[in-house]
Amino acid sequence: MNSNQFFTQSRLLTQLVLVFILITTGFSSLAADISVDVSRNPVHVNESVDITFTADGVTDGDPDFSPLENDFEILSQSSSSQVSMINGAVSRNYQWIISVIPKQTGGLIIPSIAFGSDRSPASMLQVNASSQQSSTQSDDIFVEVEATPLDPYVQAQVVYTVRVYHRVGISQAELSEPEIDNAVVEQLQKDSKYRTQRGQFTYDVYERRYAIFPQRSGNHTIAPIRLNAQIVTGRRNGGFFFSRDITRTERFVSKSVALNVKPVPAAFTGKYWLPASSMELTQTWSADPAQAVAGEPMTRTMVIQSEGLMKSQLPVLSKLQKESIAGSDVKIYPDQPVLTQAGTAKGILSRREEKIAIIPEKSGVVKLPAMEIPWWNTQTDRMETARIDETVMNVKAASGSKSFSSIPQSTDTKTDQNDSAVFNISSSEQTANDFWKWASLGLGLGWLLTLIAVAYYLHYQRKHATRHEQDNREQRTRDQRSRAGRQLKQACQNNQAADARTALLNWAQARWPENPPTNLATIGRRLPALHSVIEELEQSLYNASAEPWDGSAFWEQFKTHRKHNPTRSNRADTPLEPLFKT
Structure with a gap:
């Protein structure tokens, strides 16, 4: 081996060693060092605390913070990164700040969090009992709730009022919704704000009201309302334009x-x-x-309105009328009902209006029996009856039209006389008249074809211009139906009748956007194949004696209907995608 070969091999070996050192160093640097810090330790059970995870390099993967949910409620998350250069060496730091509220007192473990194959160390947080007293008039913030009545009848209205009292600054706040099993909850009006005096303190009050309709008898509990509030504790001075509040949650x-x-x-x-x-x-x-005429329609408008019932609870008046006049010489044709509902401080006001075309078939006296609807007065705790008195129709016979034999025959005579008075036209004059007649006819046809061509062109341009807008509208409708369909499937799987009702109404409103149904009864009339299962759903919602609702049967019937009746777009030749996949 000469000296050149020796130096060549030595240089190659040195390069391999350097490459090995670089690779080893590079891989060892991939394992990021992760630290954990908390903003305060110890804390109280109703106070928020920030947990900060800091990595001094790129982690192997995104963090999974779900283990924190065992002992903490996650309020918010944020992340940031920082690049610095010291003496030519570049370093990167990554931070994740998780704002949480402890769920219980004691020594809680902040578990090890996985960042891909990297992990943070576990740490301890001491959580003490709440520093607040139990909602007294000396608290800076407290929440009061009130329900009226406390002993309602099944499906009767309970007015539930939530009031938030505070005498310190709040930058943001989140208020939970009422939670109660087997009940329908409707919010009344918008939130109100006012000021009141409690003892020696003046409080700002936010008030929110709900109407709750329990669907099962027995003992029920409305869960506590939770308020997460960011309380202003000071102000960080960052100049005239950049000052911001210092808060704690x-x-x-x-x-x-x-x-x-x-x-x-x-x-x-x-x-x-x-x-x-x-x-x-x-x-x-x-x-x-009293002035009715046989064969001619008259419109009867019936209105039922109530305080303390939802519009979906009001009875179908046309059905009651059909039952009352069955077998009489009268035909009735009900129109689509108009249902309205409004929230007030006292509860829900509902109204149902039905227009019914009534056609008496023959003359005579027709009596429409009195209509009575029993209801339970929750104020007096006794049964009462809403009533329409008997209506008497004095039906007159329809006046007959004149027969053809009564038409005067003098018309034919005049026609004959006019015909006999026509002059004979020479053959040359007849030829000239024929030419102008055909020429006029040709010009008229030409103008007509021109108008048709222009109309077709304008129609094509208008159709082409609106096609894109129509496609967007149909796509939004498909998305809305798909979301509602998934919600309906989930509600059926969980046997949640109230959620199924809401999802079905949302689906129907997307199915018929031009004339959206407002209640289950209307959907049942439009979809006869689902009428029976929709009635069962209504009974389970509003009939205290009904058996528990079986969502699986409803879903199977709905799925079968969708399979055999696919929804199509406004362009009949363009099929839509399936409503949702199962």
């Missing part, structure tokens, strides 16, 4: 409320259970029923 919890829900009273004998504080039934006519 605390949680405040109300008391729970117990309801003793009573079943339908034995004294109630009506067909439909209607617990309300007031109810009224009225009617109007498009014409005087």
Whole structure:
């Protein structure tokens, strides 16, 4: 081996050693060092604390903070990175700040968090009992709740009021919704704000009201309302334009409320259970029923309105009328009902209006029986009856039209006389008239074809210009149906009738955007194949004696209907994608 070969091999060996050192050093640097810090230790159970994870290099993967949820409620997350250069060496730091509230007292373990194959160390956080007193008039912030009545009847309205009192600055706040099993919850009006005096302190008050309709009798509990508030504790001076509040997040919890829900009273004998504080039934006519004419329609408008019932609980008036006049010489044709609902400080006001075309078939006296709807007055705790008195229609025979034999025959005579008075036209004059007649006809056809061509062109341009907009609208409708369909499937799997009702209404509103149904009964009329299962859903919602709702049967029927009746877009030749995949 000569000297050149020796130096060549030595240089190659040196390069391999350097490459090995670089690779080893590079891989060892991939294992990021992760530290954990908390903003305060110890803390109280209702106070938030920030947990900061800091990595001094690139981690192997994104963090999974789900283990924190065992002992903490995660309020927010944020992340940031910082690059620095010291003496030519570049370093990177990554931070994740998790704001949490402890779920219990004691020594809680902040578990080791996985960043891919990298992991943070576990640490300890001491959580002490709440520093707050129990919602007294000396607290800076507290939450009060009130329910009226505490012993409602099943499906009757309970007005639930939430009030947040505070005498310190709040930058942001989140208030939980009422939670109660087997109940329908509706928010009333918008939040109100006012100021009140409690003892020697003046408080700003935010008030929110709900209407709760328990669907099962027995003992029920409205879970405590939770308020997460960012309380202003100071202000960080960053110049005239950049100053910002210094806040801390605390949680405040109300008391729970117990309801003793009573079943339908034995004294109630009506067909439909209607617990309300007031109810009224009225009617109007498009014409005087005493002047009715056989074969000519008249419109009867019936309105039922109530305090303390949802619009979906009001009975179908046209069905009651059909039952009352069955077998009489009258045909009735109900129109689509108009249902409205509004929230007030006292609860829900609902109204149902139905227009019914009534056609008497023959002359004579037709009596429309009185209509009575029993309901339970929750104020007086007794049964009452909303009533429309009997209506008498004096039907007159339709006036006959004149027969053809009565038409005067003098017309034919005049025609004959006019025909006999026509002059004979020479052959040359006849030829000239024929030429101009055909020329006029040709010009007229030319103008007509021109107008048709222009109209077709304008129609094509208009159709082409709106096609893109129509595609976007149809895509939004498909997305809305898909979301509602997934929600309906989930509700059916969980046997949640109230959630299924909401999801089905959302789906139907996307299915018929031009004329969206407002209740389950309308959907049942439009989809006869689903009428029976929709009735079962309604009964489970609004009939205290109904059996528990079986969502699987509803879903199978709905899925079968969708399979055999695929929804199509407005362009009949363009099929839509499936509503949702199963």
